[in-house]
Amino acid sequence: MSAHTYVAIMAGGVGSRFWPASREAKPKQFLDIMGDGRSLLRLTFERFLRVTTADKIFVVTNGRYRAQVLEQLPELDGGQILCEPSRNNTAPCVAYTAFKLHGLDPDANIVIAPSDALILNEGLFADNVNKALDFTAANDALVTLGIAPDRPHTGYGYIQFADALGRDGVYPVRRFAEKPDLVTAQSFLSSGDYLWNAGIFVWRAKTVLSAYERYAPEIYALLSHGLPCYNTPEEQAFIDEFYPQTPSISVDYAIMEHADNIFTIPAQFGWSDLGAWGALYQESPKDGAGNVVAGGPILLEDVHNSYVRGPEGKLLVIGGIDDLMVIDEGDVLVVYPRSREQEIKALRERAEKEFGEKYV
Numbered sequence: 001m002s003a004h005t006y007v008a009i010m011a012g013g014v015g016s017r018f019w020p021a022s023r024e025a026k027p028k029q030f031l032d033i034m035g036d037g038r039s040l041l042r043l044t045f046e047r048f049l050r051v052t053t054a055d056k057i058f059v060v061t062n063g064r065y066r067a068q069v070l071e072q073l074p075e076l077d078g079g080q081i082l083c084e085p086s087r088n089n090t091a092p093c094v095a096y097t098a099f100k101l102h103g104l105d106p107d108a109n110i111v112i113a114p115s116d117a118l119i120l121n122e123g124l125f126a127d128n129v130n131k132a133l134d135f136t137a138a139n140d141a142l143v144t145l146g147i148a149p150d151r152p153h154t155g156y157g158y159i160q161f162a163d164a165l166g167r168d169g170v171y172p173v174r175r176f177a178e179k180p181d182l183v184t185a186q187s188f189l190s191s192g193d194y195l196w197n198a199g200i201f202v203w204r205a206k207t208v209l210s211a212y213e214r215y216a217p218e219i220y221a222l223l224s225h226g227l228p229c230y231n232t233p234e235e236q237a238f239i240d241e242f243y244p245q246t247p248s249i250s251v252d253y254a255i256m257e258h259a260d261n262i263f264t265i266p267a268q269f270g271w272s273d274l275g276a277w278g279a280l281y282q283e284s285p286k287d288g289a290g291n292v293v294a295g296g297p298i299l300l301e302d303v304h305n306s307y308v309r310g311p312e313g314k315l316l317v318i319g320g321i322d323d324l325m326v327i328d329e330g331d332v333l334v335v336y337p338r339s340r341e342q343e344i345k346a347l348r349e350r351a352e353k354e355f356g357e358k359y360v
């Protein structure tokens with residue numbers, strides 16, 4: 001492990017497509033979604049202990065979740081939690097992290113990763129991350145891990161790479177592609193030079209800050225005012241004032257689609273972004289009828305290909321259904337077709353509008 005390796009885990013989202021389990025007060029990254037007693041944030045933290053030490057793992061989150069981060073990750077001290085006062089997408093989040101870590105260590109080599117992904121082969125994942133870190137330590141490069149697709153998925157963005165120009169498994173990126181329709185996704189899969197965009201990035205702090213100065217000057221100018229404040233008691237006051245002024249934009253749009261030093265490492269370590277209930281259903285073990293059951297006790301009769309989740313200690317008796325989601329969170333019950341899972345976010349917004357914030 002290099003002394004210059006740092007990890008920043010992004011954990012500020014609300015996980016609206018995992019409603020009603022994911023709530024404003026406790027979003028999905030703090031939940032035991034996989035049923036093994038650990039939250040997604042805890043799983044992510046433990047995964048990165050294969051890459052660096054606990055004192056070099058930072059968490060970027062909304063300020064209201066600071067106490068939950070400290071509760072779930074007692075290995076961290078308060079200085080390792082970056083508190084955003086507003087949700088401005090990933091570009092300001094990454095810039096804030098880069099400024100702070102560059103202030104701690106001018107040679108900081110940083111892994112940026114979401115808190116809510118599922119990764120099955122953690123050893124292979126660590127190998128790929130370390131390969132990326134070695135590459136960025138030696139080159140002024142922005143590296144993203146790409147997942148070799150095994151099906152034409154329409155819910156992920158894609159990365160096209162120059163497969164003839166690779167060096168030791170690291171390839172230049174030709175372009176980023178938005179979430180495609182099915183026909184386009186099938187063509188991506190057939191071409192063999194497209195990867196799923198996992199949103200896991202590796203770069204030196206000074207390299208990505210140079211990219212911000214060139215391609216996202218508004219974000220750079222706002223947050224560079226804080227150079228005397230980072231890693232001091234004045235940091236949070238500065239962030240509370242200036243961070244909400246940054247534009248709400250993703251790091252993909254702000255930096256990655258413009259820079260000319262983008263590389264990718266094709267990988268296959270059993271990845272899912274767990275963006276919605278359907279992804280969790282796909283990745284979970286199923287009974288003989290194709291059902292995934294969580295919580296309980298739950299009694300099923302003539303139930304097939306469904307996801308059923310209930311609160312501990314509450315008996316659910318369900319029969320005669322196929323291809324449904326049944327999610328009982330005590331104060332909210334959702335019964336909905338699995339094939340229409342992408343509507344959950346809009347349903348959450350409608351529930352908030354019609355019945356109030358207590359249900360979201």
